[in-house]
Amino acid sequence: MGTVTPFPTPRGSAPQIGFERIELTRILDLYGRMVAAGLWRDYAIEFAHDAAIFAAFRRAAERPEFRIEKRPSLRNKQGMWALLGEQGAVLKRGHELGPVLAPVERRLMKIVE
Numbered sequence: 001m002g003t004v005t006p007f008p009t010p011r012g013s014a015p016q017i018g019f020e021r022i023e024l025t026r027i028l029d030l031y032g033r034m035v036a037a038g039l040w041r042d043y044a045i046e047f048a049h050d051a052a053i054f055a056a057f058r059r060a061a062e063r064p065e066f067r068i069e070k071r072p073s074l075r076n077k078q079g080m081w082a083l084l085g086e087q088g089a090v091l092k093r094g095h096e097l098g099p100v101l102a103p104v105e106r107r108l109m110k111i112v113e
Helices: 021-036 097-112
Strands: 042-047 052-057 066-070 081-084 090-094
Touching: 021 052, 021 097, 066 097, 081 097, 090 097
Parallel strands: none
Antiparallel strands: 042 052, 052 066, 066 081, 081 090
16 A cells, blocks of 8 residues: 555656756746736646747637747756747746746836836
């Protein structure tokens, strides 16, 4: 009764990428403020073998307005964090989450003023 058996995984498969608690807290804090401002209404999180993606939607039936991607394979190159716009264009890329989220936070500050 006390034994936990893990799900079988195919041999040679890479582990799944995910967000750490601090990273997810920062992203969900921004999401909550955008919901309070009436800009976002829904979100989705995807965990894959090469990336973890947080997508924020204005309405659930649309493409995401912003996607925040964490790709550890790019850690030593361009930075593992990327902010992508609705059309898929990279708006900001970096090694740390804070500066990557800055364009969205600036947009929120303009609305509050």
